Amino acid sequence: MEKLKIQGGFTLSGEVRVSGAKNSAVALIPATILAESPVTIEGLPDISDVQMLSDLVEEIGGQVTYENNELTVDPSRMVAMPLPNGKVKRLRASYYLMGAMLGRFKKAVVGLPGGCHLGPRPIDQHIKGFEALGATVTNEQGAIYLRADELRGARIYLDVVSVGATINIMLAAVRAKGRTVIENAAKEPEIIDVATLLTNMGARIKGAGTDVIRIDGVDELKGCRHSIIPDRIEAGTYIIMGAAMGKEMIIDNVIPQHLESVIAKLREMGIRIETSSDQILVATQPSLKAVDIKTLVYPGFPTDLQQPFTSLLTRATGTSMVTDTIYGARFKHIDELRRMNASVKVEGRSAIINGPVQLQGARVKASDLRAGAALVTAGLMAKGITELTGLEHVDRGYSHLVDKLSNLGAMVWRERMTEQEIEQFQNS
Ligand SMILES: CC(=O)N[C@H]1[C@@H](OP(=O)(O)OP(=O)(O)OC[C@H]2O[C@@H](n3ccc(=O)[nH]c3=O)[C@H](O)[C@@H]2O)O[C@H](CO)[C@@H](O)[C@@H]1O
Numbered sequence: 001m002e003k004l005k006i007q008g009g010f011t012l013s014g015e016v017r018v019s020g021a022k023n024s025a026v027a028l029i030p031a032t033i034l035a036e037s038p039v040t041i042e043g044l045p046d047i048s049d050v051q052m053l054s055d056l057v058e059e060i061g062g063q064v065t066y067e068n069n070e071l072t073v074d075p076s077r078m079v080a081m082p083l084p085n086g087k088v089k090r091l092r093a094s095y096y097l098m099g100a101m102l103g104r105f106k107k108a109v110v111g112l113p114g115g116c117h118l119g120p121r122p123i124d125q126h127i128k129g130f131e132a133l134g135a136t137v138t139n140e141q142g143a144i145y146l147r148a149d150e151l152r153g154a155r156i157y158l159d160v161v162s163v164g165a166t167i168n169i170m171l172a173a174v175r176a177k178g179r180t181v182i183e184n185a186a187k188e189p190e191i192i193d194v195a196t197l198l199t200n201m202g203a204r205i206k207g208a209g210t211d212v213i214r215i216d217g218v219d220e221l222k223g224c225r226h227s228i229i230p231d232r233i234e235a236g237t238y239i240i241m242g243a244a245m246g247k248e249m250i251i252d253n254v255i256p257q258h259l260e261s262v263i264a265k266l267r268e269m270g271i272r273i274e275t276s277s278d279q280i281l282v283a284t285q286p287s288l289k290a291v292d293i294k295t296l297v298y299p300g301f302p303t304d305l306q307q308p309f310t311s312l313l314t315r316a317t318g319t320s321m322v323t324d325t326i327y328g329a330r331f332k333h334i335d336e337l338r339r340m341n342a343s344v345k346v347e348g349r350s351a352i353i354n355g356p357v358q359l360q361g362a363r364v365k366a367s368d369l370r371a372g373a374a375l376v377t378a379g380l381m382a383k384g385i386t387e388l389t390g391l392e393h394v395d396r397g398y399s400h401l402v403d404k405l406s407n408l409g410a411m412v413w414r415e416r417m418t419e420q421e422i423e424q425f426q427n428s
């Protein structure tokens with residue numbers, strides 16, 4: 001087990017290249033199950049969620065090769081092997097195995113997913129969608145059993161705008177008979193990316209990226225090559241780090257339109273930001289203004305960036321409020337920020353931050369992926385050394401974090417934890 005150490009206070013400059021999008025990758029890999037011949041995905045991030053999903057695809061008989069961030073899956077010998085336990089519990093996106101296996105085999109057994117603990121994360125809308133397509137769905141001892149004699153297109157109105165349900169229904173519906181219409185669909189860029197792959201495989205999908213998606217089912221899908229979109233959340237994390245500590249820092253391989261809500265807020269704080277077609281330049285300023293943030297579905301401010309943004313707001317003058325309308329309990333990082341001298345309190349779905357304060361290095365623990373990103377951001381800003389544990393969360397979503405930050409001039413490194421530290425960590 002390792003911990004991350006950060007000696008804070010160093011200016012960040014130079015260029016950082018963003019990796020492929022985690023939330024696309026974790027859907028694109030299960031989507032390969034639907035093809036009859038090999039699918040290649042280029043530009044995948046080196047993160048544990050990708051490793052986990054390619055292992056799961058291998059477990060059901062996929063032949064997987066992975067080299068230079070390029071994954072090829074030959075799905076021709078796959079079978080509908082039950083996956084009730086094990087790796088499926090270690091990430092959220094294992095739920096996409098349900099839609100993909102249901103589409104291809106008309107049956108699946110997949111354990112309930114894991115992922116970040118952000119309060120309740122039900123999958124009722126996924127199940128409602130599968131049932132509308134004609135599947136029988138039961139929950140038996142923590143695993144979802146799906147079976148259908150035949151999948152038939154249907155009109156599905158999502159009661160909650162859900163990224164996961166939108167993609168999962170799309171994965172099953174591409175192999176249903178007739179037309180499926182998903183209403184009140186999520187509009188995140190990752191949904192367009194998955195629809196692009198499926199379309200290249202031969203699927204007929206219209207409207208991905210809008211709130212009505214129409215899918216005409218086909219009898220067969222073939223292999224193809226697909227290049228993944230850049231990770232807007234990883235990019236946003238580096239922009240926030242640059243807003244805190246950057247001197248003309250450049251974020252490369254980014255689609256600035258994916259981050260308009262974040263860029264607008266940073267400009268409101270007084271941060272200098274310049275955008276070009278695939279790069280963003282960010283430079284901090286001596287004094288930053290407090291702002292309020294409310295997370296919303298895309299294109300609103302992403303919930304996945306509210307935690308690192310909270311760390312940045314400790315430097316702003318005045319009172320800021322961060323309200324998470326997607327996950328009302330996504331505030332486990334706040335206690336840790338307090339250990340670092342932040343003046344933050346949580347009231348209901350909001351965190352209230354008073355600044356500016358000088359953060360101090362401390363021993364802190366990442367309770368989830370973006371809590372980790374928040375604490376790394378805080379560590380970069382802090383006086384002294386910050387020690388971060390819980391790196392298994394961070395490794396789910398940040399490719400080569402230490403190398404990328406070191407190249408920007410940060411003083412950051414990983415160290416093996418002692419037996420005593422591991423015991424303390426496990427008991428905390
Ligand atoms: C692997 C992946 O892509 N993860 C992202 C995905 O998670 P995920 O797909 O889990 O998030 P959803 O968009 O489904 O969830 C949005 C909201 O809807 C609720 N809900 C969702 C489904 C459902 O069946 N019933 C229900 O009530 C959730 O509890 C949440 O409050 O979108 C989230 C919201 O942008 C991001 O934080 C995650 O990084």
Ligand SMILES: C=C(OP(=O)(O)O)C(=O)O
Nearest residue numbers: 092093115116304369370
């Ligand atoms: C919540 C997240 O991931 P997951 O849905 O995979 O847990 C995230 O990426 O911030």
